Amino acid sequence: MSPIPTPSQTVGPFLAIGLVPLANADLVAPGSDGALWIEGRLLDGAGAPVPDGMLEIFQADPLGRFPPHTEAPWSGFGRCLTDAEGRFCFTTLAPGPVRLDSGELQAPHIEVLVFARGMLRPARTRWYLPGEAELALDPVLARIDEGRRASLVAFARAPARLVIDVHLQGEHETVFFGY
């Protein structure tokens, strides 16, 4: 008999106590070769910032590889707690493309988990890098209504400086994934 999976519970309002010590939002040093800055805000259904949230990212390296097939010290993992204005930011490298098991090539993207007080389980989303041609061919984006697709694509404010907000609810609700 399989063991019963442990249910998810909220991180609660005091998540910082436990989760700040190993928070590292810089997968590479800011300003280093190829460093990409991604920032945004975590917002609730009323458009208010979520100041007690946390985003974790996981992504392939620039060659499309995941641990343990990456070269150390690439963990592909980053964690950022939101600030009083709901802001988060990461410094990383552009991920390489990853294929689905079907063989279809996906556009480069970052896997994201969102935690917060008030969320009994994390919400899972993706951040795609801007790039018209690749995005048009992405098999996951192709399954999403055009109107909601934009919630998954980061906006290039400047070279190597991307912006994407996460809306937990409301008119601009981000597309979230199950598994």
Added chain:
Amino acid sequence: MDHDEAGRPGGAGARGATDRADLAPGAARHLLGDKTALGEVDPRTIDPPYDAPGYRSSTRRSPRHPLLVLPPSVAERAGPLLGEGRVGPLDHDLTRQHPGEPIGERIVVEGRLSDGDGRPIAGQLIELWQANAAGRYAHHVDDHRAPLDPNFSGTGRCVTGPDGRYRFVTIRPGEYPWGNHHNAWRPAHLHFSVFGRAFVDRLVTQMYFPGDPLFAYDPIFNSVNDPIARQAMVAAFDLRLTEPAFALGYRFDIVVGGPRPTPLEDER
């Protein structure tokens, strides 16, 4: 208990059917596999819904669109390896992080991290945080009128051993009030953050203590609809883990990546 949002649609159990063709390989087993493998637990009721009846903070922070099930790729099976080198020798002992000892009842919390098939997960990171014995967190937002303990930060970390085992030494946290409804109190709990084999197995949960009289009144504990699944969050007192003349022992096994099917929320 004052259920401000009782009667709202979309609570636990209001999950729709799922598209089998879209399931990841693991998820297919989880969803379509033999339900009896889990005893009497319906896998669809293990995790709480986003929008939980009676838990006020979930109202504006719960996604309302159905989740989209991703087709399988290596990204769903890979995960960060965060064990090695991230934990100091005393990080697992919350009673020895300051010059003096914290006030409260010392406890040992030990358990095993495993996957949904019962296989141990070795070398992965477990993070823990908690209130002190008076029910107060060492966090600037906590304004509960209970004393802080200069000898207690309430933060611990450890890495699972080759057999998936972990062990913390800490003090039993106090129950504490919160603003969810009139006279709301959280049952005593430890917050756990766990990494499994895959990033999608990431789990943050809370460990409760057996027989807590506050269970019946807590919307967070009761957000897990299935009573057997709820018990999976309750540690067991264990005399074998109890250390003579030192500390009571509690066992808390953690299972990640088990039957965790897609909770397609009801369409609205």
